[in-house]
Amino acid sequence: SAVISQKPSRDICQRGTSLTIQCQVDSQVTMMFWYRQQPGQSLTLIATANQGSEATYESGFVIDKFPISRPNLTFSTLTVSNMSPEDSSIYLCSVQTGAGRGSPLHFGNGTRLTVT
Amino acid sequence: KQEVTQIPAALSVPEGENLVLNCSFTDSAIYNLQWFRQDPGKGLTSLLLIQSSQREQTSGRLNASLDKSSGRSTLYIAASQPGDSATYLCAVRAGSYQLTFGKGTKLSVIP
Numbered sequence: 001s002a003v004i005s006q007k008p009s010r011d012i013c014q015r016g017t018s019l020t021i022q023c024q025v026d027s028q029v030t031m032m033f034w035y036r037q038q039p040g041q042s043l044t045l046i047a048t049a050n051q052g053s054e055a056t057y058e059s060g061f062v063i064d065k066f067p068i069s070r071p072n073l074t075f076s077t078l079t080v081s082n083m084s085p086e087d088s089s090i091y092l093c094s095v096q097t098g099a100g101r102g103s104p105l106h107f108g109n110g111t112r113l114t115v116t
Numbered sequence: 117k118q119e120v121t122q123i124p125a126a127l128s129v130p131e132g133e134n135l136v137l138n139c140s141f142t143d144s145a146i147y148n149l150q151w152f153r154q155d156p157g158k159g160l161t162s163l164l165l166i167q168s169s170q171r172e173q174t175s176g177r178l179n180a181s182l183d184k185s186s187g188r189s190t191l192y193i194a195a196s197q198p199g200d201s202a203t204y205l206c207a208v209r210a211g212s213y214q215l216t217f218g219k220g221t222k223l224s225v226i227p
Contacts, residue, residue, distance in 0.1 A: 001162070010157075031213055042120075042205070042217040043160075058214070092159055094215075101147040101209055102167055109159035 002027050002097050006108035013083055013115050020079045021111045023093030028073035031096035033105070034066070038089045046091075049076040083115045118143045118210050122218035129196055130226050137191040137221045139206030144187050146210040151180050151191050154203045154220065163204075164191070196225045 003026040013019050023032065032049040047055040047068055055068035070076040080087055093108040119142045129135050139149070148167045152160040164173045164180040166189070172181040179192040193200060203222045207215040 004159075006159070033213070040219075042219045043207075043215070044217075045214045048213065090157070090159075096213070101213060104148075104150055104162055104165040105207075105215060106162055107152070107160035110157075112157055 001104075001106050002029060002095055004093060004095060004106060004108035006093050006111055008111055009109060010112040011114070013113065015084050015115055017083055018079055018081045019083065019113060020077050021091055021093075023076045023078070023095075023108055025074045025095055027097070029095040029097050030073075030099055030103075032070060032076045033094040033096075034068060034076070034078045035092045035094055035107075036089045037092065037110075043092065046078070049078075080113065083113075085115045088113055088115045118146075118208060118216040120206060120208055120216050120218035122204075122206055122221050124221060125219065126222040126224070128224040128226060131196060131198060133196050133225075134192070134194050135196055135223070137193070137204050137206075137223070139189040139191070139218055141187045141189075141208045141216070143208075143210055144184050146184065146208045149180075149182055149189050149206065149208045150215065151178075151189075152205040152207065154205055156203075160205065193223075196223075198225045198227050201225050 005024045007022045034046040035043045047057040049070040067079045090110045092110045150165045151163040166182040177194040203220040205220045207217045
């Protein structure tokens, strides 16, 4: 499986500011995703990061709030913009290394974000 | 809309016991089901992946089963150890690349 490095591992930010989270994979991957895990909740998919084009967002998530970049097959960033305390969550990068929906997903260690 | 439920929400067992974690899902048209482990404040570690055509998968002390027709999966942990303490998450993939997760079972293994 791929080695996924996510930075930062945690941060405390003031409301109204933005934070960019980086996800670096040690090999080229077919699919990259960003998930959010709010306190006490299950994981929710934010968007699929598409290489060289705009990300595909799930219902309830918009590009202005969560801009995503994926310049190549090993790297992606997620920005949480104009943060409020409700954005306090763990944000996780996920990758699929194989082709097709039968392949497993692997996750990074996550970024624990606290907004004050 | 796919929904995944995990019961119990929390479980505490003495070291050495065998235990079973349960996962149910509402839409049986899935590609696969994946079990993860999450340590506090950390990311997810993939434990087992069961394809829709499979009945079970084993890795060490872990055995996962899948009954797609009834929408159920179980994760069996043999001879539990304190290091097994974590939250165990079940996730299914159906119709898209998205995984739908349950809320997890928090396991505590008491020495």
